[in-house]
Every structure is written in structure tokens, then in C-alpha cells.
Amino acid sequence: MTETEAKEWLTTSLGVSRETMESLDAFVAFLKRESASQNLIAASTIEDIWSRHIVDSAQLLTFMDQSRPETKWLDLGSGAGFPGLIIALLTNFEVTLVESRARRIEYLQRAVGMLDIGGRVTVMGMPLERMKTAPFSVISARAFAPLPKLFELAARFSHNNTLWLLPKGRNAAAEWDDVKTVWDGAFSVKQSITDADAGILVGTLVGKRTGGGNAGAKGQKP
Numbered sequence: 731m732t733e734t735e736a737k738e739w740l741t742t743s744l745g746v747s748r749e750t751m752e753s754l755d756a757f758v759a760f761l762k763r764e765s766a767s768q769n770l771i772a773a774s775t776i777e778d779i780w781s782r783h784i785v786d787s788a789q790l791l792t793f794m795d796q797s798r799p800e801t802k803w804l805d806l807g808s809g810a811g812f813p814g815l816i817i818a819l820l821t822n823f824e825v826t827l828v829e830s831r832a833r834r835i836e837y838l839q840r841a842v843g844m845l846d847i848g849g850r851v852t853v854m855g856m857p858l859e860r861m862k863t864a865p866f867s868v869i870s871a872r873a874f875a876p877l878p879k880l881f882e883l884a885a886r887f888s889h890n891n892t893l894w895l896l897p898k899g900r901n902a903a904a905e906w907d908d909v910k911t912v913w914d915g916a917f918s919v920k921q922s923i924t925d926a927d928a929g930i931l932v933g934t935l936v937g938k939r940t941g942g943g944n945a946g947a948k949g950q951k952p
């Protein structure tokens with residue numbers, strides 16, 4: 731997907747407004763400036779930000795019912811803001827970005843301020859392990875951790891209806907196959923529109939199977 735195609739996909743397929751495209755433009759300019767002083771995204775992807783990062787994040791919205799009321803979205807290891815900050819710009823959801831590295835926390839806080847979305851976007855500047863347990867309706871994580879670690883760390887934020895959206899690259903199916911003897915849930919692999927070989931795990935988690943330890947994801951409702 732070229733940069734032009736990426737922008738076209740946002741307006742044509744996702745129906746992104748001109749005003750929101752301007753906010754995305756402002757964010758891209760901000761990220762490029764910041765990238766000169768800290769390592770936020772791979773240098774090789776800077777010229778392809780719209781396809782490699784913006785659309786790669788935005789496509790997650792196509793795997794959910796966007797009319798779900800009061801969506802509370804948790805993004806694990808947001809880094810430069812992907813996918814969580816993009817989701818916040820494209821929706822009116824309440825979004826929580828968790829990030830543990832000091833410079834990235836400070837960068838995310840400034841990005842949220844610059845984009846004027848602080849009323850519904852929270853930057854939790856701490857390791858996920860230290861975040862207070864609360865239920866979320868969507869959990870996303872891109873390049874955060876292998877699935878076993880991801881579920882161990884984040885299951886306590888999930889309830890039976892929480893939708894997990896996990897861009898996982900080429901091994902998405904194998905990663906789920908490997909953990910499903912330990913974790914009970916229903917996941918399918920969706921093909922990424924930005925990389926035909928990459929898969930996105932989409933589904934719900936019930937909890938750890940009996941005998942596999944504590945059932946972190948079971949039972950709670952928001």
C-alpha cells in the first residue's frame with residue numbers, strides 16, 4: 731500500500747473526515763519532529779508512516795462494532811502511539827495508553843496535549859504490571875509481548891465480552907495455537923490490509939484453563 735493509497739483508504743473505506751485527516755497530519759508532523767531526537771519508530775518506516783503505522787492501526791476498527799456504547803479501549807505498550815493514539819483520533823472512545831519508558835511517556839503526554847484529546851485519553855506512564863485493575867471493552871497491543879506474556883499481564887483487564895485486537899505478524903495463528911491449551915478463548919486470524927502476510931488476532935479471552943493457574947480473565951463486568 732502506497733502513502734497515497736493509505737490516505738485514500740482512510741477517507742474512502744473508513745469515512746475519516748477532513749478535520750480528522752488534519753489532526754492525523756498534525757500528529758504525523760509531530761512524530762517526525764520527535765523522531766529526530768528519540769527512537770520512536772524504525773527509521774526505515776518514517777517515509778511510510780501512513781501505511782505502516784496509521785492505517786496499520788486504524789484497520790483495527792474494521793474488526794469491531796464501532797457503535798458499541800461507551801467503549802473503553804486499553805492499548806498496551808503504546809510507544810509512539812500505535813495503535814492507541816490513532817484509535818483515539820478516529821473515534822470518540824475513552825482510550826488508555828500504557829507505556830513504561832520515561833521519554834515515550836513524556837512524548838505521549840505532549841502528543842495528547844497537542845491534539846487536544848486529553849479529556850478522554852489517559853496516558854498511564856508506568857509498567858502495565860503496576861496499573862490498577864479495571865475492566866476494558868477493547869484491549870489492543872502491537873509489538874508488545876509474545877502471547878503468553880501478554881495474556882499473563884493483561885488478562886486482569888479483560889472480561890467475558892472484552893474484544894482483543896492483536897496485530898501479530900506472520901506467526902499469528904501459530905502463537906494462538908501454542909497458547910490455547912493454557913488459555914481458554916475464541917480467536918480468529920484476520921489478514922492485515924497493510925501486509926498480506928501479517929495476521930491480526932481478533933477475539934475474546936475466557937481465562938486460564940483449570941489447572942493452568944489463576945483465571946485472570948474470568949467473570950468481571952464493567
Ligand SMILES: C[S@@+](CC[C@H](N)C(=O)[O-])C[C@H]1O[C@@H](n2cnc3c(N)ncnc32)[C@H](O)[C@@H]1O
Binds near residue numbers: 874
Ligand atoms: C516494540 S514497542 C511497540 C510500540 C507500539 N505499540 C508500536 O507498535 O509502534 C513496545 C513498547 O512497549 C513498551 N513496554 C514494554 N513493556 C512494557 C510494560 N511492561 N508496561 C508498559 N509498557 C511496556 C515499551 O517501552 C515500548 O514502547
